[in-house]
Amino acid sequence: MEAKEIIANAEKLFIPTYTRFPIVLRKGRGIKVWDINDKEYLDFLGGIAVNILGHCPRKVVIAVQKQVQRLIHVSNLYYTEPQLQLAEILVKNSFADRVFLCNSGTEAIEGALKLARIYMKNKFGKNRFEFIATFNSFHGRSFGSLSVTGQKKYHEGFEPLLEGVKFVPFNDAEAIEKVINENTCAVILEPIQAEGGINIPSKNYLKKVREICNKYKIPLILDEIQTGIGRTGKLFAYEHFAVEPDIITVAKGLGGGIPIGAFLTKEEIAQAMGPKTHASTFGGNPVACAAAVATLETVLEDGYLLDYCQRISKYFIKKLNSLKEKHTDKIKEIRGIGLLIGVELTIDGSEIVKKCLDKGLLIGTAGDGRVLRFTPPLVVTKEDIDKAVSIIDSVMGEVS
Ligand SMILES: Cc1ncc(COP(=O)(O)O)c(C=O)c1O
Known part of the structure; x- marks a missing residue:
């Protein structure tokens, strides 16, 4: 044709x-x-x-070819080797202790928002549901991720979205502090706003946001979907700003072209998402994980x-x-x-x-x-x- x-x-x-x-x-x-x-x-x-x-890329092609001949899919009711290899690399090379594997950026954001909600509700009570996000952000197209996306043009026609999302200007840490209240659940940001126009914050912005989150005991979620996996010259962009987030989301580059996403967090927060609280049929698919292992090994090589x-x-x-x-x-x-x-x-x-x-x-x-x-x-x-x-x-x- x-x-x-x-x-x-x-x-x-x-x-x-x-x-x-x-x-x-x-x-x-x-x-x-x-x-x-x-x-x-x-x-x-x-x-x-x-x-x-x-x-x-050669290494990814070979890894995928090998894996499709061995095992294409099994349920998360069972363990597989590529999943474990991927989780080990992600944890070894990040702030995180634990990983949840999914299929895309928007799914990673959904999981991260749910994780923050369940953690904060368990800890401080059911009113802890509000998210603070930034204008011009982009976090995805599903209802949760769209709700924290600070661009009206993407909301139009799909309202009502998640309630309790407060938007503040990017690169203004004080604005975050001003809207924090007893219902705040988490702050979600891209370390560098990508889709919103390649907006790079001042050097101390993320540090200040981190300090505010610490002061009010609020988790900081960094969306590294576009900035992660070496895109900025570090495995994760947060490394440029000398801060440790509580949760990050990754996708895009992770599979070297094969669809895969993930959210990563520390041990204490991870424990809030116990059995049956979250799942994904295709999440952690062995072929996608094999591709991600090959990608990360190449990105990190020496x-x-x-x-x-x-x-x-x-x-x-x-x-x-x-x-x-x-x-x-x-x-x-x-x-x-x-x-x-x-x-x-x-x-x-x-x-x-x-x-x-x-x-x-x-x-x-x-x-x-x-x-x-x-x-x-x-x-x-x-x-x-x-x-x-x-x-x-x-x-x-x-x-x-
Ligand atoms: C920062 C960021 N978050 C989330 C997403 C959504 O990812 P996906 O399109 O894989 O759902 C994107 C996609 O452009 C993105 O750039």
Whole structure:
């Protein structure tokens, strides 16, 4: 079937939630993908921060191939080796003592919210149900995760959402303290707001939030779904800010492209979620866990990739800054940590994204559409960056 026919048929069959670009992708290796007409693209979006090692990374492919031949699925009524291996790596390399495995970001958030609720209700009584979240946050599309997402555009048409969510400005710790009351259950934040526009908080923000949470004995949930698994040059972004959260959520990069999510916590909080309080049929699926083990082993190997991510990030940001010098009328600011980078524009970015795609570069937008979002794999090279920047440069000259 030709691309045109595939697109036309798909448009008739799917619930029309996505506005897709008119290409049909078939194959990927490293940072490159090819469409069904063999046109090549440099993928600087990486499945929106999922393909942390690029497309079809060898170690992940081999791990998945091995596992699908051995055991594809069993219930969580039984133990499996890949699940244990994954939990061991996550616990060994984080603040956490215990892990719950699920399938996606939104499911990880649901679990984290439920965990905080049951822990705080057991400890302080049934009124402890309110969450404090931030404006411009993004935590997912299910009712719980949507309820703590601080962007009205995603709520519209789906209200009523969870009651008792209070939103405060991001990067304002005092605002959190002001809304804490005897019903507060937890604070939930992204260490760096990704979908909301690549918003990086000031250096002491998370530390201050941590102190406030300690003062009022309220758990701090950090959503590391986009920032985790090496995206920022550390395994988890909280490491940049020298704070220890109480609960984190991860997904996206965790499976190297295979769907998997998790929430992690300390022993005391974990004990609140006893038998039959939470479950997930596919959570901890052996194939997904094998992929995640291979991904984490690669990301953590000798610390090389994490270190490389920080170094290549500097190169990329420097290049983008020279682009800013050249296109001062269109580029306002470059901001990023590791390979989570945003280019804030003075104009809407959708035309730029479309033109980049035509020239063989996949990127996305964030925030109100005026931020270009770059989340390439950790294996991106200087040559890839040079090519990408030169495409953006030429596109900038074509848009007004
Ligand atoms: C920070 C953050 N949290 C949660 C989610 C939701 O994850 P998922 O799309 O896997 O449900 C996303 C997705 O973009 C995200 O960036």
